[in-house]
Amino acid sequence: MNHLVACYVAFSALTLAACAASPDTRHHMVATYARQHGFQPKVVDGNEEYCSTRPHGTHQCVTEATMAVYMDHTSTTVPLVCSGSSC
Numbered sequence: 001m002n003h004l005v006a007c008y009v010a011f012s013a014l015t016l017a018a019c020a021a022s023p024d025t026r027h028h029m030v031a032t033y034a035r036q037h038g039f040q041p042k043v044v045d046g047n048e049e050y051c052s053t054r055p056h057g058t059h060q061c062v063t064e065a066t067m068a069v070y071m072d073h074t075s076t077t078v079p080l081v082c083s084g085s086s087c
Contacts, residue, residue, distance in 0.1 A: 030064055033071040 031041065039050040044061050051061040062070075 026068070027064070030068050030071055034067050037070075039067065 034040070034050040038054045039052055039062075041048055042051045042061070043049075044051070047063070049061040049063055050067045
């Protein structure tokens, strides 16, 4: 019986290890965030950047590192709530 439990624990550990986040997870999170906010990946001067698909905005193209900062900032910032003319 102990052998069966040991096999089950080993199998569970291997399964969890296989499902663990890969190094590309952060890249995929940033890419998803960018897409959801109107950016798409493009090559600019030989570098991959995320460029806005909207005609107006303060930054037309940003690096992945900058997009990650945007993503981190918006996920930890409480949205501004205002009422009436105070906005």
